[in-house]
Amino acid sequence: MEGIEYLYELCEALPRSGPGDNECTRRAFNSIPRHSKHPFILDIGCGQGMQTIELAKISNGKIMALDNHQGFLDTLMDRTKNEEFEENIIPQNMSMLDMNFEEKTFDIIWSEGALYFMGFQNGLKRCHQLLKDKGYLAVTELVYTVSNPPNTVVEYFGSEYPDIKNIEEKIETIKKEEFNLISNFTLPESAWLNNYYLPMEKELRRLNKKYQGNEVALAIFEAFKSEADFYRKFSNFYGYEFFIMQKK
Numbered sequence: 001m002e003g004i005e006y007l008y009e010l011c012e013a014l015p016r017s018g019p020g021d022n023e024c025t026r027r028a029f030n031s032i033p034r035h036s037k038h039p040f041i042l043d044i045g046c047g048q049g050m051q052t053i054e055l056a057k058i059s060n061g062k063i064m065a066l067d068n069h070q071g072f073l074d075t076l077m078d079r080t081k082n083e084e085f086e087e088n089i090i091p092q093n094m095s096m097l098d099m100n101f102e103e104k105t106f107d108i109i110w111s112e113g114a115l116y117f118m119g120f121q122n123g124l125k126r127c128h129q130l131l132k133d134k135g136y137l138a139v140t141e142l143v144y145t146v147s148n149p150p151n152t153v154v155e156y157f158g159s160e161y162p163d164i165k166n167i168e169e170k171i172e173t174i175k176k177e178e179f180n181l182i183s184n185f186t187l188p189e190s191a192w193l194n195n196y197y198l199p200m201e202k203e204l205r206r207l208n209k210k211y212q213g214n215e216v217a218l219a220i221f222e223a224f225k226s227e228a229d230f231y232r233k234f235s236n237f238y239g240y241e242f243f244i245m246q247k248k
C-alpha cells in the first residue's frame with residue numbers, strides 16, 4: 001500500500017489501533033470458565049498491545065504478542081518496560097498468514113480487531129489447529145447489530161468489509177468450525193471513541209499540518225477521518241462483537 005508509513009505513524013501515536021478497552025478485555029477473559037494456572041496465550045495482531053498488557057496483568061500466563069509491524073512491537077515493549085509482567089510478554093514479528101507453530105500449542109488465543117486479515121472463517125480454522133484440546137479463543141469481529149441495516153451502510157461495507165454479517169450468522173460460522181460459543185457481547189460506543197477515534201482525530205489535526213502538501217499522506221488521513229465520521233452517523237447499525245468460544 002502506497003504511503004503505509006503514514007498509517008503507521010498515525011497508529012503508533014494512538015493508545016491502540018482499533019476499537020476496544022481494558023474493561024471489555026477483562027470481561028471477555030473473565031468469561032472463560034476454567035483455564036490452566038499459567039496459560040500460554042497467543043495474541044494475534046496485537047498492535048501496540050493495550051489488550052496484551054491487560055492480559056499479562058490478569059492471566060498469570062505467558063503471552064506471545066504477534067504482529068507483522070515491528071514498530072508496534074517496539075511500542076508495546078516500551079510500554080512494558082520495568083513492569084513486573086515484562087518478562088511474560090514475548091514479542092513475535094510474524095505474519096498471521098505464516099504462523100508456523102506446532103498444532104495444539106496454545107491454551108488461549110486472543111485477537112482483537114485483527115483476525116479478519118485471515119478472513120474470519122479461515123482465522124477460526126487456523127486457531128482451531130493451534131489451540132490445545134478444549135482451548136479457548138476470544139476475538140472481536142465487525143458485525144451488523146441490527147437485522148436490516150440501511151442501504152447506505154450495506155453499500156459502504158460492500159466495499160470496505162464484504163465479510164461483515166449479523167451476529168447470528170457469525171455464530172453459525174463459529175459452530176461450523178467446531179467451537180462452542182461461551183459468550184458474546186457488543187463493544188460499547190465508548191470503546192470506539194475513547195481509545196481510538198477521539199485520540200485519532202486529535203492526532204490527525206497535528207499530522208495534517210505536518211504533511212501539508214503531501215497528497216499521499218493527506219489522502220490516508222482523510223480516509224481515517226471519514227471512517228470516524230461514518231461511525232458517528234451510523235453506529236446504531238454496526239459494531240464490534242466479542243466472541244468467546246471453546247474448541248470442541
Ligand SMILES: C[S@@+](CC[C@H](N)C(=O)[O-])C[C@H]1O[C@@H](n2cnc3c(N)ncnc32)[C@H](O)[C@@H]1O
Pocket residue numbers: 016017018019020044045046047048049050051066067068069072094095096097111112113114117
Ligand atoms: C486493527 S489493528 C488491531 C491492533 C490491536 N489488536 C488493537 O486492538 O489495538 C490490526 C493489527 O493487525 C496487524 N496485522 C495486519 N496484518 C497482519 C498480518 N498479516 N500478520 C500479523 N499482524 C497483522 C496490524 O499490524 C495491526 O497491528
